[in-house]
Amino acid sequence: MMDDKRDEEPRERLEPLSDAELAIVQDTWGRVYENCEDVGVTILIRFFVNFPSAKQYFSQFQDMDDPEEMEKSSQLRQHARRVMNAINTVVENLNDPDKVSSVLNIVGKAHALKHKVEPVYFKILSGVILEVLAEDFGECFTAEVARAWTKLMGALYWHVTGAYAEVGWVKVSSSAV
Numbered sequence: 001m002m003d004d005k006r007d008e009e010p011r012e013r014l015e016p017l018s019d020a021e022l023a024i025v026q027d028t029w030g031r032v033y034e035n036c037e038d039v040g041v042t043i044l045i046r047f048f049v050n051f052p053s054a055k056q057y058f059s060q061f062q063d064m065d066d067p068e069e070m071e072k073s074s075q076l077r078q079h080a081r082r083v084m085n086a087i088n089t090v091v092e093n094l095n096d097p098d099k100v101s102s103v104l105n106i107v108g109k110a111h112a113l114k115h116k117v118e119p120v121y122f123k124i125l126s127g128v129i130l131e132v133l134a135e136d137f138g139e140c141f142t143a144e145v146a147r148a149w150t151k152l153m154g155a156l157y158w159h160v161t162g163a164y165a166e167v168g169w170v171k172v173s174s175s176a177v
């Protein structure tokens with residue numbers, strides 16, 4: 001669309017989940033969270049194999065290419081747990097928007113200030129999460145379920161990038177480094 005052709009990427013809108021979408025997310029997440037460790041590791045391995053530049057931030061496996069070796073990394077497993085736990089807190093508190101924004105604000109600020117992660121990786125990781133959920137759920141991942149989860153991932157990215165903006169993150173293009 002013409003409107004989208006701007007030099008600066010416009011901040012995406014926050015689309016709140018409807019009550020029905022909220023219920024769908026909470027119901028489907030319950031089933032994922034039962035296998036939280038395995039699903040989390042699957043998501044992160046897929047992320048690092050498909051987007052190897054994302055490994056640069058992790059001292060323990062930045063030079064690893066073999067997924068089986070990566071899977072043994074305590075740093076990877078710990079981050080998988082942290083990602084899954086943060087999503088769990090978000091899902092459990094979807095009725096409390098202030099709590100959701102404060103949790104994601106802390107995540108965003110830590111990644112901007114402490115880990116110096118380019119925010120685009122949050123977008124990429126969201127895509128991988130949706131892909132793995134779709135595979136895990138198979139037939140149950142209906143268009144309706146997909147829409148609810150896509151909205152949730154959009155909200156996560158919106159809050160995280162809001163925190164990046166708050167701390168004055170300035171995008172450094174890779175050609176400038």
Ligand code: HEM
Pocket residue numbers: 054055057058075079082083084086087107110111114115117121122125
């Ligand atoms: C849904 C997305 C994510 C969530 C919920 C999340 C959550 C967390 C949490 C809770 C921590 C530990 C607390 C802290 O140090 O602040 C952490 C650490 C970290 N995260 Fe994330 N993270 C996410 C995405 C990412 C992405 C996309 C990257 C980079 C590609 C990344 C890189 C790191 C690094 C490098 C650390 C420090 C690891 C260490 O010290 O061992 N995170 N993350």
